[in-house]
Amino acid sequence: xxxxxxxxxxxxxxxxxxxxxxxxxxxxxxxxxxxxxxxxxxxxxxxxxxxxxxxxxxxxxxxxxxxxxxxxxxxxxxxxxxxxxxxxxxxxxxxxxxxxxxxxxxxxxxxxxxxxxxxxxxxxxxxxxxxxxxxxxxxxxxxxxxxxxxxxxxxxxxxxxxxxxxxxxxxx
Amino acid sequence: xxxxxxxxxxxxxxxxxxxxxxxxxxxxxxxxxxxxxxxxxxxxxxxxxxxxxxxxxxxxxxxxxxxxxxxxxxxxxxxxxxxxxxxxxxxxxxxxxxxxxxxxxxxxxxxxxxxxxxxxxxxxxxxxxxxxxxxxxxxxxxxxxxxxxxxxxxxxxxxxxxxxxxxxxxxxxxxxxxxxxxx
Numbered sequence: 001x002x003x004x005x006x007x008x009x010x011x012x013x014x015x016x017x018x019x020x021x022x023x024x025x026x027x028x029x030x031x032x033x034x035x036x037x038x039x040x041x042x043x044x045x046x047x048x049x050x051x052x053x054x055x056x057x058x059x060x061x062x063x064x065x066x067x068x069x070x071x072x073x074x075x076x077x078x079x080x081x082x083x084x085x086x087x088x089x090x091x092x093x094x095x096x097x098x099x100x101x102x103x104x105x106x107x108x109x110x111x112x113x114x115x116x117x118x119x120x121x122x123x124x125x126x127x128x129x130x131x132x133x134x135x136x137x138x139x140x141x142x143x144x145x146x147x148x149x150x151x152x153x154x155x156x157x158x159x160x161x162x163x164x165x166x167x168x169x170x171x172x
Numbered sequence: 173x174x175x176x177x178x179x180x181x182x183x184x185x186x187x188x189x190x191x192x193x194x195x196x197x198x199x200x201x202x203x204x205x206x207x208x209x210x211x212x213x214x215x216x217x218x219x220x221x222x223x224x225x226x227x228x229x230x231x232x233x234x235x236x237x238x239x240x241x242x243x244x245x246x247x248x249x250x251x252x253x254x255x256x257x258x259x260x261x262x263x264x265x266x267x268x269x270x271x272x273x274x275x276x277x278x279x280x281x282x283x284x285x286x287x288x289x290x291x292x293x294x295x296x297x298x299x300x301x302x303x304x305x306x307x308x309x310x311x312x313x314x315x316x317x318x319x320x321x322x323x324x325x326x327x328x329x330x331x332x333x334x335x336x337x338x339x340x341x342x343x344x345x346x347x348x349x350x351x352x353x354x355x
Binding site for chain 2: 012014042046050054057061066067071073078
């Protein structure tokens, strides 16, 4: 334990308020550190001195006549009735209701404030969006073709694909 | 006893609060350093205690409850007092001066003790003073102190630590002879 760490705990050590394990650590440090030990002794001595002053300080009491007068005036007041349970229960219930209302208002506000682009952010698009982004194709383009020509023999193969990628070879 | 008062037996209030009449006055004095204010606070405490006796929680300590009222009343009074009023209260009190005429030596010693303790307590903030008085002077434990002041035990430890450090500094600086007595 460092001196700085130890000094932090010295006032509580003086009043025996440190947890047992912590106090052992602090005391172990005090045994080997004269500076911290002096500080601990000073705090303990000052605390004892303050307590001694308080003990010696003469405190007054009410005189009998004063005390009688106080009791007379105090007991002439009206005792207020006990607060009903419902009033006490209302407080947490009100707080809970208010919290719920604030949460709902916050959620609504966030929904309005934030732009709705979750799919675009992920790089995904719904089929309807894809269709809207794609240029309109003529109806004849439902069928695509692929032509393969052999350079050696001059043989030409043409494949035609329909929408479902079903193909026909050289349909005539 | 509380039940008796609540059932209309007003005389039962006296035995209920009599054990606290001196300790409460003493604590109020140490908080304010003025007997008139202390009396006013204590009287108001008893009045509030009587008025709101129906709200006592029987599961908890009556002592803690009445001390809590005293501390709140003292805080309230302190807020009300202007700086000028507080300055007026400084110095030797009139009734103490009257005492010193009868017995010139003893009140002088008492006054010295009072001023030394007052000087030490002046080094503390309001919160630190409340905690120091309850824990170190009245001898309450940390949990009770936290309960009365309505704060956490950690907060009490932090303020208590600061208070003891300040008291040490003040005594070391102004009254080093007291430290030798304390060793």
